[in-house]
Amino acid sequence: MSNLNLDQIRSFLAVLDSGSFTAAAGVLGVRQSTVSGHIARLEQALDRPLLMRDTHRVAATPDGQAMIGFARDLLEAHDRLRAFFSPSGLRGRIRLGVSEDYTLSALAQVLARFADRHPSVDLQLTVGLSRTLYQGYDAGELDVIFCKRRRGDPRGELAWAEELIWAGRPGSLPDPALPVPLILYPPPSMTRALALDALEAAGRSWRIACTSGSLMGLRAAVEAGLGFAPHSARVMPPGLAPIPKSAGLPAIGEVEFVVLGSGHQHPIATALKETILASTAELQAVPEP
Known part of the structure; x- marks a missing residue:
């Protein structure tokens, strides 16, 4: 099979979408003979008839029907x-x-590359809790959000998923006879909700020892030994240590990180989403100490 030509594929879809070779030529801004030639060469390259033609209509053959999905994806x-x-x-x-969660990642470098590629785009950044970002997106105040996936919300393109575990100061363990002292984001944090749900399901008592809207604030409280916090299992920064399962704290589960954008009608949003999704390995990398 010969290499496929994108102009020929565009002509194929234009014919089916518009219903005729003449209309497709108008949509594409070319002559009808050009469209006909594209279709003929595409069928020759695939060695398959893709369209059925008569004096009244144009329809896809079975192979043409199979081709539609591939063509749109290409x-x-x-x-x-x-x-x-x-x-x-x-x-x-x-x-x-x-x-x-991303303020200590390589996000700054990723956004700098986006700005370099698109110097005429004004990028406005808001940092906050995932639930708050969802609220802003749903209210039309944000065009793209990069955050944890909200429970029960299927929207967004998955960047990655990771396990949450309990973290504390090295050498510290929760006292099984006392409520677990917790260091958490404030409501409506998704990580907070997952941690509290896990403890409630396990019948383990708890108390809030520290609340901070800053990741640096949470880590400082853990390093000070004020309590225990849910944390990514993928990276454990200096001054924090994972709490062993033998300590009796319940498993928290996984969180999914997604990119949610305004769709293809917003080309800047599409470009930004693709930049983030293409940089997931960089964003997951362990920061240099």
């Missing part, structure tokens, strides 16, 4: 690639909401 991937690597052409404002 064009979408091509458009996403161009949006990702385009050094210019996008203009306007994009409002990005980012979970507090």
